[in-house]
Amino acid sequence: MYRLVFNQVLSRFDAEDAHHLTVRALRLLSVTPVVRRLVHRRLAPRDPILRVQAFGVHFPSPFGLAAGFDKDAGFVGAMSALGFGHVEVGTITAYAQPGNARPRLFRLIANRAIINRMGFNNAGASAVARTLSRPRGVPAIVGVNIGKTKVVPESEAVDDYVTSAKELAPLADYLVVNVSSPNTPGLRDLQAVRLLGPLLRAVKEVADGTPRRTPLLVKIAPDLTDEDVDAVADLALELGLDGIIATNTTISREGVSSTETGGLSGRPLKARSMEVLRRLRARVGDRLVLVSVGGVENVDDVWERLLAGATLVQGYSAMIYEGPLWAHRVNRALARRLRRHGATGVREIIGRTAS
Numbered sequence: 001m002y003r004l005v006f007n008q009v010l011s012r013f014d015a016e017d018a019h020h021l022t023v024r025a026l027r028l029l030s031v032t033p034v035v036r037r038l039v040h041r042r043l044a045p046r047d048p049i050l051r052v053q054a055f056g057v058h059f060p061s062p063f064g065l066a067a068g069f070d071k072d073a074g075f076v077g078a079m080s081a082l083g084f085g086h087v088e089v090g091t092i093t094a095y096a097q098p099g100n101a102r103p104r105l106f107r108l109i110a111n112r113a114i115i116n117r118m119g120f121n122n123a124g125a126s127a128v129a130r131t132l133s134r135p136r137g138v139p140a141i142v143g144v145n146i147g148k149t150k151v152v153p154e155s156e157a158v159d160d161y162v163t164s165a166k167e168l169a170p171l172a173d174y175l176v177v178n179v180s181s182p183n184t185p186g187l188r189d190l191q192a193v194r195l196l197g198p199l200l201r202a203v204k205e206v207a208d209g210t211p212r213r214t215p216l217l218v219k220i221a222p223d224l225t226d227e228d229v230d231a232v233a234d235l236a237l238e239l240g241l242d243g244i245i246a247t248n249t250t251i252s253r254e255g256v257s258s259t260e261t262g263g264l265s266g267r268p269l270k271a272r273s274m275e276v277l278r279r280l281r282a283r284v285g286d287r288l289v290l291v292s293v294g295g296v297e298n299v300d301d302v303w304e305r306l307l308a309g310a311t312l313v314q315g316y317s318a319m320i321y322e323g324p325l326w327a328h329r330v331n332r333a334l335a336r337r338l339r340r341h342g343a344t345g346v347r348e349i350i351g352r353t354a355s
Contacts (some may be wrong), residue, residue: 003323015105015114026075038080040138043328047335050085052346054289054311055215055242057173059141059197061085061331062346063302066293066314067145067176067219068116068265072123073131080140083327088314089128091144091178093266094163096124097150106260107320112297113269114317117262118250120147120184132171144172145219146203150184156203157190169214175207181250182263188221193231199201200239203257215242215289222247222272222294229276233283243289245314246276250294266317270295274308281309281354297322299333309351 006047013021028035045061052062064086065079073089080087099121106115122128125146132142147162148157161177169175177200179190190196200218207214218241220232236244249263251297273294280290292310296302297318305313319326343349 003321011107011109014268015107016102016330019105026078035075036081036137039078043083043325044081044138045083045085045328045331047333048332049343049345050331050340052311052350054133055174057141057215059085059312060139061334062310062312063327063330063334064088064141064143064312064314065319065327066316067091067117067143067178069316069319071121073128073142073144076132076142077136077138080136081138082324084330085327085331086141086143086173086312087229087296088143088145088176089132090122090176091120091147091181092122092125092144092164092168093147093149094160094167095125095149097121098225104262106258106262107195108256108258108264108266109321111256111266111268112318112321113256113264113266114320115258115260115262115264117182117260119150120181125164129167129171132168141173142171143174143176143217144168145178147174147178147181148184148190151236154189154195157195158199161199162202162206165203165291166219169207170210172214174215174217174242175203176217176219176245178219178248180219182221182249182251188223191220191224191228193235196232197235197239200235200241204239204241216269217241217243217245217289217291219248220276222250222269222276223252226279229279230283231311233280233288236288237284241288243291244280244284245291245293246280247273247294265294267295267297270297270301272302274328275278277305277308277310278354281351286351298339299330302330302334303337303349306346306349307353309349309354311350 100119
């Protein structure tokens with residue numbers, strides 16, 4: 001039914017306008033506690049075989065929603081009710097900003113992909129902190145993804161991230177430093193180890209100082225060279241980070257015909273995302289939690305990422321094409337597959353095919 005609605009109705013709307021229609025529907029779910037609880041009871045992952053622990057946090061399923069959809073943490077309860085084992089909100093900057101000019105979101109339907117150049121449009125760390133402080137009505141694991149405010153120069157980036165971390169780390173189940181979006185000028189330069197080291201040290205000090213010690217991860221781009229992937233992995237180990245999220249969107253246009261600028265996500269990113277995951281696993285083993293994202297469309301993709309060494313897997317772009325029941329279907333299929341392979345839990349298969 002959803003695919004019919006998408007093909008006949010939603011695909012005819014501007015991509016960002018269609019997103020706002022979805023947001024309005026989710027807002028209704030978010031402000032209606034009885035409905036939200038009923039949906040959660042029906043769709044949220046409850047099967048014990050799906051439970052997994054990462055950096056001290058218990059996840060009801062390894063499959064979560066990647067950052068980019070819920071930018072201001074307005075729909076955490078709704079997305080958890082729809083079946084996501086965790087919801088990563090953001091990217092959030094220290095100060096509110098409108099993002100880039102429209103049009104800035106484009107569907108590539110034939111490629112099952114999306115290009116975005118949103119530019120970290122969000123309400124700012126203080127506003128998001130207020131939202132996260134409110135009761136959600138249903139259980140939810142929340143990751144908070146923070147980035148650099150556009151107008152802040154590179155020389156002040158550390159202070160900018162620290163401002164966000166101080167507001168948001170105490171409210172997060174885990175915190176993510178995003179230095180890999182292609183839509184903020186100069187942001188990806190921060191992935192260079194000489195700049196990334198001081199930034200991560202400063203944010204880690206904040207995260208370590210929260211009452212429960214908030215786990216800290218860094219999110220990297222698929223466009224890093226293999227040597228740079230290794231260097232970031234080594235730095236994460238050196239600093240005692242909890243994990244790495246791989247990967248963000250790509251500036252590559254291999255396999256697609258669009259020339260729109262921005263970050264490409266969805267099916268064309270699948271192969272490179274897997275390459276980076278395998279390289280990270282070979283470099284760090286099980287000493288860091290690896291979160292795999294990029295081109296995840298179905299249970300086959302989730303299964304492959306877990307076998308390759310990911311503890312958690314995230315998706316977003318495929319939801320645009322699969323609809324609101326996507327996470328529920330993936331969870332149900334994953335539970336069946338685990339049992340078919342004789343596993344009693346997710347942990348038993350993580351890294352099984354890693355070299």
